[in-house]
Amino acid sequence: MKRMTRVALVTSGGDCQGLNAAIRGIGKTLFEKLDNVEIYGMYDGYRGLIEGDYKFMEAKDFSGILTMGGTILGTSRQNYIPGKDIVDDEGNSVIPDMLHTYNRLNLDCLVIMGGNGTQKSAKLIADAGMNVITLPKTIDNDIYGTDFTFGFQSAVNIATNVIDYIHSTASSHGRIFVVELMGRDAGWLTLNAGISSGADVILIPEIPYDLEKVAALIERRKRSGRSFSIVACAEGATSVHEAVLDEETKRKNRENSHHPTVSYAIAAELERLTGQETRVTVPGHYQRGGPPCPYDRLLATRFGVAAANLIMERQYGRMVAIQNDEITSIPLEVAASQTKFLPIDHPMIQVARDIGICLGDA
Ligand code: F6P
Numbered sequence: 540m541k542r543m544t545r546v547a548l549v550t551s552g553g554d555c556q557g558l559n560a561a562i563r564g565i566g567k568t569l570f571e572k573l574d575n576v577e578i579y580g581m582y583d584g585y586r587g588l589i590e591g592d593y594k595f596m597e598a599k600d601f602s603g604i605l606t607m608g609g610t611i612l613g614t615s616r617q618n619y620i621p622g623k624d625i626v627d628d629e630g631n632s633v634i635p636d637m638l639h640t641y642n643r644l645n646l647d648c649l650v651i652m653g654g655n656g657t658q659k660s661a662k663l664i665a666d667a668g669m670n671v672i673t674l675p676k677t678i679d680n681d682i683y684g685t686d687f688t689f690g691f692q693s694a695v696n697i698a699t700n701v702i703d704y705i706h707s708t709a710s711s712h713g714r715i716f717v718v719e720l721m722g723r724d725a726g727w728l729t730l731n732a733g734i735s736s737g738a739d740v741i742l743i744p745e746i747p748y749d750l751e752k753v754a755a756l757i758e759r760r761k762r763s764g765r766s767f768s769i770v771a772c773a774e775g776a777t778s779v780h781e782a783v784l785d786e787e788t789k790r791k792n793r794e795n796s797h798h799p800t801v802s803y804a805i806a807a808e809l810e811r812l813t814g815q816e817t818r819v820t821v822p823g824h825y826q827r828g829g830p831p832c833p834y835d836r837l838l839a840t841r842f843g844v845a846a847a848n849l850i851m852e853r854q855y856g857r858m859v860a861i862q863n864d865e866i867t868s869i870p871l872e873v874a875a876s877q878t879k880f881l882p883i884d885h886p887m888i889q890v891a892r893d894i895g896i897c898l899g900d901a
Contacts, residue, residue, distance in 0.1 A: 543575040545646045546850060547593065550610040551584035551617065551653040551660070555678045555690025556831035557839035559604040559611055561652055564843020566601035572851060579644060583613040584653075585625070585660070589636045591643065605840075606830045610652075619660040634667045641669050648850050652676050654688070655878055658858060662875040670855035673871060674842045678827050681725035683879045684869040685860035689839040693832040694721065695731045701822045702736035702769060713766035715757060715809055715817040719802035721826050724775040726881045728826070733771035734890065740768065740897045742805070744775035745881045746888075747782035748899025750805065754812035756897040761815070770809070772802045776899075841866050 548565065550558050562580075569576045578596040581587030594600075594612075604611055617633070619625045624632050641649065648670040651661045654677035665671040675682040678694035698720045709716045718738075722728040726743025733741035740756060742748045757768045781789050798804040802819050810817040831839065838861065845859045845866045858874035860867050881888070891898060 541574045543577060544569070544573055544850065545577045545579070545644060547579040547581055547588070547641075547644065547646050547649050548596075548612065549581045549584060549588060549649060549651045549653075550612050550614045550676075551651055551657040552614060553616070553654060553677070553827065554609050554614050555676050555827050556608055556693035556829065557689035557835035558609065558614075558652055558676060559607045560831055560836045560839035561674055561676070561689065561843040561846075562611065563601045563604050564840040565650055565847050566596065566598070566843075568844045568847035569850065570598045570601070572847070579646075580612045584615040585617040585633070585637070586615050587612070588640050588649070589633045591640045593640075593644075605836060608829045608831070616656070617660060619656065619663065621659055623663070625660050625663055634663065637664060638667060638669065646670075647853075648672060648855060650674065650846050650850070654679065655682055658682060658871065658875040662871045665856045665871055671871065672846050672849050672855060673858040673874065674839075674846055675858060675860060675874070676839075678728060679722045679725050680727040681723065681879045682858075682874060683877045684858065684874045685862065685879075687838060687861050689831070689835045689842065690827070691727065692834040692838070693829070694728055694826045695735065696832050697826050697829070698728060698732035698771075698822065699735040701820065701825075702732060702738055702771060705769060705820055706737070709767040709769055712816065715768045715770065715806070715813065715815050717770045717772050717802040717806045717809070717817065717819050719772050719774055719800060719819065719821045721823070722773050722775065724880070725878065726773045726775075729771050729773035729776075730881060730887055730891065734887065734896065736769075736771070738769045738771035738896065740770040740899065741891055742770065742772040742776040742899045743881060744773055744777055745883055746898050746900050747777050747779040748805075749779045750808050750812060750899075752901060753897055753899055754809060757809065757813050757815065761813075770805065772805055774801065776801050776805075779900075
């Protein structure tokens with residue numbers, strides 16, 4: 540009788556495209572290669588692990604899900620204290636409950652699919668003695684140690700499509716449009732979608748913007764006969780005035796502003812500076828929805844297969860990653876150590892500048 544391998548799958552944090560493709564990649568590989576395997580799907584992220592709420596998954600559960608958006612297991616966000624603990628709403632540690640479920644199911648390993656916060660909390664779970672393998676997923680592409688996360692390319696496609704559609708109405712009315720894109724404090728999504736869709740201005744958190752400079756570009760466009768302008772603005776974009784403030788003051792200023800988000804503040808100021816009618820479009824969670832694009836289906840499948848291989852090799856405490864188009868894995872502590880912001884000397888930023896896109900700083 541071959542030794543039984545018991546694995547639990549967890550999808551944690553904000554969802555994104557490709558989660559089901561990754562789940563499928565893990566499950567199919569394990570059922571294909573192991574004679575004795577039990578796979579449990581934890582419901583709603585860490586909640587399922589904490590409360591022992593799970594589904595025993597059969598081989599058929601991994602079929603027919605490749606193209607589905609979201610996660611068949613459900614997900615949730617869980618509070619954690621960086622480097623210290625994972626806690627409930629009252630601040631009590633939930634790690635003992637996680638360990639209880641882990642031991643009760645006699646698990647060999649948890650496979651946790653998550654973004655930046657999840658990599659950090661997964662490290663805490665590993666520190667508590669559980670075997671953990673993680674996969675990097677997020678539309679933000681901000682996980683350290685991997686060139687790409689799954690979900691990112693699908694979101695770039697959607698955000699690009701949004702701006703493509705905005706172009707015609709902006710042009711008909713001769714308006715400025717500020718399109719606010721997700722990405723938290725990193726500009727990967729906005730930069731990629733902005734270049735792909737031909738935005739005239741791209742504002743990302745890594746480069747504080749000066750709206751006088753943006754207005755000057757818009758005026759130049761008007762003088763040369765281009766009556767409309769498109770500003771792709773990251774939700775975390777920061778002005779040069781805000782950039783010198785501490786986080787707390789910045790947060791308070793934003794709370795006291797009557798603008799719901801940064802793009803509304805930018806639009807109001809651009810309208811004042813240029814006298815041109817300005818509108819805002821915020822596609823929001825639409826960017827995280829729907830089926831994964833082929834690139835993400837492929838990446839998530841490659842990651843899922845790699846995670847299954849790590850399980851079979853009993854290599855734990857690692858995050859699967861892609862570097863220079865090679866699938867690899869890195870220690871979880873490295874992945875959890877920092878956020879991958881867009882380096883301001885990134886070649887893509889230079890590409891944007893070379894074709895005359897205004898990044899708000901010149
Ligand atoms: O991290 C993914 C992400 O979609 C960010 O781009 C965005 O800031 C955030 O999650 C939105 O979170 P929620 O789904 O909790 O509103």
